[in-house]
Each structure stands twice: as C-alpha cells, then as structure tokens.
Amino acid sequence: MAIINEHTVKAFDADLNRLRGLISEMGGRAEQALIQAMSALANGDRPLAAEVVEGDKAIDALETEVERLAVQTIALRAPMADDLREMIAALKIVSVVERIGDYAKNIAKRVALMDPARSIEAIPLLTSMSSLVAELIHDALDSFAARDTELALRVTVRDKTVDDFYNSIFRTLVTFMMENPRHITESAHLLFVAKNLERMGDHATNIAEMVYYAVTGERMEERERGEQPEDGAAEQE
Amino acid sequence: MTHDELTIANPKMKAEGVDVFYGAKQAINNVSIDVGTDLVTAFIGPSGCGKSTFLRSLNRMNDTLASARVTGKITLEGEDIYAPSMDVVQLRARVGMVFQKPNPFPKSVYDNVAYGPRIHGLAAGKADLDLIVERALVRAGLWDEVKDRLGESGTALSGGQQQRLCIARAIAVNPEVILMDEPCSALDPIATAKIEDLIHELRGKYAIVIVTHNMQQAARVSQRTAFFHLGTLVEYGKTADIFTNPKQDRTKDYITGRYG
Ligand SMILES: Nc1ncnc2c1ncn2[C@@H]1O[C@H](COP(=O)(O)OP(=O)(O)OP(=O)(O)O)[C@@H](O)[C@H]1O
Ligand SMILES: [Mg+2]
Numbered sequence: 001m002a003i004i005n006e007h008t009v010k011a012f013d014a015d016l017n018r019l020r021g022l023i024s025e026m027g028g029r030a031e032q033a034l035i036q037a038m039s040a041l042a043n044g045d046r047p048l049a050a051e052v053v054e055g056d057k058a059i060d061a062l063e064t065e066v067e068r069l070a071v072q073t074i075a076l077r078a079p080m081a082d083d084l085r086e087m088i089a090a091l092k093i094v095s096v097v098e099r100i101g102d103y104a105k106n107i108a109k110r111v112a113l114m115d116p117a118r119s120i121e122a123i124p125l126l127t128s129m130s131s132l133v134a135e136l137i138h139d140a141l142d143s144f145a146a147r148d149t150e151l152a153l154r155v156t157v158r159d160k161t162v163d164d165f166y167n168s169i170f171r172t173l174v175t176f177m178m179e180n181p182r183h184i185t186e187s188a189h190l191l192f193v194a195k196n197l198e199r200m201g202d203h204a205t206n207i208a209e210m211v212y213y214a215v216t217g218e219r220m221e222e223r224e225r226g227e228q229p230e231d232g233a234a235e236q237e
Numbered sequence: 238m239t240h241d242e243l244t245i246a247n248p249k250m251k252a253e254g255v256d257v258f259y260g261a262k263q264a265i266n267n268v269s270i271d272v273g274t275d276l277v278t279a280f281i282g283p284s285g286c287g288k289s290t291f292l293r294s295l296n297r298m299n300d301t302l303a304s305a306r307v308t309g310k311i312t313l314e315g316e317d318i319y320a321p322s323m324d325v326v327q328l329r330a331r332v333g334m335v336f337q338k339p340n341p342f343p344k345s346v347y348d349n350v351a352y353g354p355r356i357h358g359l360a361a362g363k364a365d366l367d368l369i370v371e372r373a374l375v376r377a378g379l380w381d382e383v384k385d386r387l388g389e390s391g392t393a394l395s396g397g398q399q400q401r402l403c404i405a406r407a408i409a410v411n412p413e414v415i416l417m418d419e420p421c422s423a424l425d426p427i428a429t430a431k432i433e434d435l436i437h438e439l440r441g442k443y444a445i446v447i448v449t450h451n452m453q454q455a456a457r458v459s460q461r462t463a464f465f466h467l468g469t470l471v472e473y474g475k476t477a478d479i480f481t482n483p484k485q486d487r488t489k490d491y492i493t494g495r496y497g
Contacts, residue, residue: 005495012494078453080480080492217482 015073016083019066019090020145023097026062027141029055030097031134033104034200038130040111041193042123052108059101066094082214089214093144096203096210100137103196110189120183122172122190126197129165133197136162136204144211152208156220162201169194243461243474245273249414249444250295250332255309257290257299264290266468267309272414272444277436279455279476280448282465283496288448291465292416295446296332297325313413330357333407337419339399341391341406346383349391349402350374353410369409377405378435397428404435408443415439417447421454433458452492456480464488 007013033052040049070091073079079087136155143151170191177187212220248271257265265287272278280288290299297318299305311318318328330353341349350370353359360366370387374380379401383394391402400420407415417436421429436445436458449455455462455476462479464472464487472479472488483489490496 005490007494008496009494077494080452080494081483081489083493084481 012077019069022062022066023090023093024141024145026059026094026097027137029059030100030104031137033101034130034134037104037108038127040108042127046112049108049111053105056101056105059098063094063098066090085214085217089210092210093207096206100200100203103200107193107196110193114186114189120176120186120190122169122176125169125172126190126193129162129197133162133200136201140204140207143208147215149212149215152211155208156205159201159205162198166194166198245271248273251312253310255294255311257294258306260304264468268470270463270470270473272446274444275441276460277440277445277447277458278461278463279459280446280463280465281455283491286465287468288465289418292418292446292448295416296329296334298334300325330410331412332414332416333412335403335407335415335417335420337422339396339403341399341402343390343392345388346391346402347387350405350409353406357410359410373405373409376408377401378431379405397424397431400424400432412443414444419448419450464491
C-alpha cells in the first residue's frame with residue numbers, strides 16, 4: 001500500500017479524516033444493529049428489538065451528515081483523482097450502510113410478530129449466517145478505512161458462503177413448513193430474515209467493490225458468483 | 238489505455254525529443270508531444286517546471302532570448318520550424334500566442350486587430366480589412382461589446398475584454414495554432430468563463446494549447462492533458478483519465494494538492 005502524503009492544504013486532510021470517522025461510526029452502528037437484532041430474534045427479546053428499531057434513526061442521521069460533509073468538501077476543495085474517487089465511494093457506501101441498517105431494523109421488527117415459545121431449528125443456522133454477514137460488513141468498512149484492497153477482495157470471496165447459507169436455510173425452512181404447517185407464519189418470517197441477511201452480504205460486497213475502485217481506479221473483476229439463491233428471485237442489482 | 242487511443246490522428250504540430258537550455262541550465266528535457274486541431278491540449282505542472290519555456294519553443298519565442306537554445310525537432314504540418322528556411326515572422330502568424338497579462342497595443346480596438354492582417358498583407362482593401370476585423374472580433378466573442386467603440390483605445394477595455402481582444406488579434410491572421418499561457422489568471426470568473434467558452438468555440442478551427450495553473454480549468458477546456466515536472470513530460474493522457482485516475486504518482490500528488 002502506497003503511503004499517502006498529506007495535502008498541502010491541511011484543512012482538507014481534516015475534512016477527509018472526519019468523513020472517514022463518520023463512516024466508521026455509521027458502519028459500527030449498522031453492524032451492532034444486526035448483531036442485536038439477531039440476538040433479539042434468537043431470544044425473543046422484544047425490548048432489545050425495539051432498541052434496534054429506535055437506533056436506526058442514528059444511522060440515518062449519520063448518513064445525512066456524511067452526505068452534507070462530502071458535498072461540502074467536493075464544492076470547497078474540488079478533489080481530484082484518488083480524493084475524488086474516495087468522495088464518490090463515501091457517498092455510495094453510506095447509502096449502502098443505511099440500507100444495511102434498514103435490513104437490521106426489518107429483522108428486529110419481526111421479533112414482535114413471532115411467538116417466542118416456538119423455537120425453530122433453522123435459528124442456529126441463521127445465527128451463524130448473521131455472524132458471517134456482520135464480519136463481512138465489519139471487514140468491508142475496515143477495508144475502506146485502511147484503503148486495503150486485499151481485505152476488500154476477501155469480502156467478495158467470502159460472500160459466496162453467505163449465499164450457500166441462504167440456500168441451505170431456504171431448503172431447511174421449506175422442509176420444516178411442510179412438516180409443521182402450524183409453524184408456517186414463523187417459518188415465513190425467518191425466510192425473510194434469511195433473505196435480508198443474504199442481501200446484507202451483497203451490500204458488504206458492494207462496499208468492497210467501491211473500496212477497490214476508490215483505491216485502484218479500476219473495477220474489481222466480476223467475482224465468481226456462487227450458486228444463485230434457490231428462491232428463484234432475480235438478482236436485484 | 239492503449240497507445241493508439243492517445244495518438245493524434247493528424248497532428249498539426251509535432252515535438253520530438255525537445256531540449257531547451259538557458260545558458261548551461263536545462264529547462265526542458267527530451268519532451269515529445271503531438272498537438273492536433275480537434276483536441277485542446279492543456280499543459281499543467283508546478284511553477285518553474287518549464288511549461289512556458291516549452292510553449293514558447295513552439296513558435297520560436299525563445300529566439301528572442303540570447304541565452305536560450307532549443308534542440309530536437311519541432312514540426313508544423315511536417316515542416317521543421319527551426320529550419321533555416323523558416324520565416325519566423327510567418328511562423329508566429331501561423332502559431333499565435335496569447336499571454337498571461339493582456340497586452341493590447343496602445344492603439345484603437347480596430348487597429349489592434351487590423352495590425353496583423355496589414356503587415357501580412359491579408360486584406361485587399363479597407364472593406365476587406367473591416368470584414369476581417371469584424372469576423373475576428375465576432376469569433377473572439379467581443380464584437381457585441383466593442384462594435385460601437387472600435388476607435389477607442391484597446392487599453393481602455395476591461396481586463397477580460399482586453400484578453401479577448403488579444404485572442405481576436407491572434408485569430409485575425411488566420412493562425413493554425415493558438416498557444417495560450419495562463420490566459421485567464423488575471424481575469425474574474427465571468428471573464429474566465431467567456432474565454433473558456435471561446436476555447437470551446439475555437440476547438441476544431443485551430444489547434445489550441447493552453448497552460449494553466451487552474452486544475453478545474455484544464456479539466457473543463459481540454460481533452461488532452463500533459464503534466465510537466467522539472468522539465469520533463471511526466472504524463473500525457475486523456476484529460477478525464479488524468480484527473481480521475483492518473484498513472485504516475487507525481488501527477489497524482491500534484492493534482493490532488495499534495496505537492497511540496
Ligand atoms: N529567460 C530565462 N532565463 C533563464 N532561465 C529561465 C528563463 N525563463 C525561465 N527560466 C527558468 O526555466 C525554468 C522553467 O521556467 P518556465 O517559465 O518555463 O516555467 P513555468 O512552468 O512556465 O512556470 P510558471 O508556472 O511559474 O509560469 C525555471 O527554472 C526558470 O527559472
Ligand atoms: Mg509560465
């Protein structure tokens with residue numbers, strides 16, 4: 001990794017550092033929201049779920065703040081080359097992180113709709129899947145902070161495991177619904193949770209791709225995709 | 238990027254292995270570049286890197302300095318401009334120059350523009366000369382502002398108008414190339430925008446080379462950008478590539494404001 005010299009205009013570095021700090025904080029909150037939402041789901045912890053829903057406002061506010069600062073920096077400092085790409089990446093990354101926050105909130109909202117007495121065998125799989133997704137979000141944002149393209153590449157590679165998780169949870173839940181028709185509501189909710197997690201993994205990959213572009217100026221080679229999700233839904237990208 | 242994409246199809250001017258010395262001091266080191274009529278070329282780089290020196294070598298302005306010496310080959314339409322047979326007065330008409338500070342003659346607006354066509358014998362008579370003057374002023378985007386004050390002194394115009402007058406003066410002799418050395422550095426944003434607009438208008442009619450310290454200006458007016466550093470041409474490329482993804486670290490440090 002090339003050592004990045006300071007700008008002749010020091011205030012520019014201060015703006016960039018503040019921007020990076022806000023994005024880290026936002027990413028940290030989104031990752032935390034996911035971990036808490038899954039914990040609330042696994043334990044039927046409704047107060048914790050409500051906290052996650054409430055906490056999403058802070059994530060939205062951070063997005064607004066990053067947008068404001070990025071637009072101001074573009075207007076006042078007219079960044080070029082790497083700096084310009086980083087600014088554009090920052091804007092795109094925060095909108096993706098905001099979506100990740102929304103998915104966490106969506107998962108948390110389902111907790112109140114489910115009967116906590118009904119434990120379902122897919123939940124441990126979902127918990128493992130969510131740990132991996134949280135790790136990918138964490139690493140994607142770390143790769144941005146450190147301008148680390150190797151780490152970014154590893155995020156996109158590991159996203160294939162998230163897709164594998166999704167496919168196997170999908171099969172597990174479909175089987176479970178056939179065997180336990182009375183649990184169809186819960187199973188359907190969990191199916192949505194799995195789908196949300198799968199989308200979050202895709203978003204982590206998007207972040208990694210943007211980091212790669214911001215650092216190198218090149219597009220990441222189209223990553224080898226794992227199997228398509230088996231629910232037949234078309235890719236939303 | 239392949240080399241072919243960067244090749245200028247019909248270069249108006251070609252510089253090959255150009256060195257420029259001031260006495261023993263080398264100011265330009267082995268620079269090769271082509272400029273064409275369809276693309277505006279911007280020269281950027283830190284102060285003292287040799288942009289003006291190289292620009293002046295393209296119409297032999299350096300000849301006026303006793304200490305300056307140019308080696309290598311520079312051609313205009315294939316003709317060696319440093320060949321003994323080259324008429325320097327004729328060359329400077331074909332390769333016009335606009336300077337950082339507007340420098341109209343202390344004569345009327347009309348005479349400023351008519352001067353070149355007169356000495357080069359381009360006008361058949363008074364009516365013809367009137368037409369040449371009007372056309373040059375129209376092209377320079379100045380006609381509407383000065384058509385009723387053609388007899389006034391050129392130095393009485395505003396700075397931005399004076400600069401456009403100098404461009405009209407350069408255009409009036411039907412040049413093939415126009416060299417501009419920081420033409421907007423003494424102008425306000427509106428006068429600057431008018432000159433930039435003019436550069437867009439003139440593109441395709443003349444080969445234009447502009448030296449500028451304003452990165453945004455280079456990005457706005459040019460299609461090709463050459464970055465100079467310490468007398469060498471460090472990087473040459475499409476303007477959009479140079480400003481979004483330069484290949485050389487020295488270029489990147491300069492355009493992102495990490496220089497010195
Ligand atoms: N007439 C001269 N005699 C001796 N040295 C000169 C002369 N003109 C320029 N130089 C030197 O040649 C080098 C290049 O100067 P030049 O004016 O071409 O730079 P530049 O890139 O146009 O700088 P700026 O952006 O400040 O106009 C500098 O080191 C300068 O000091
Ligand atoms: Mg100069």
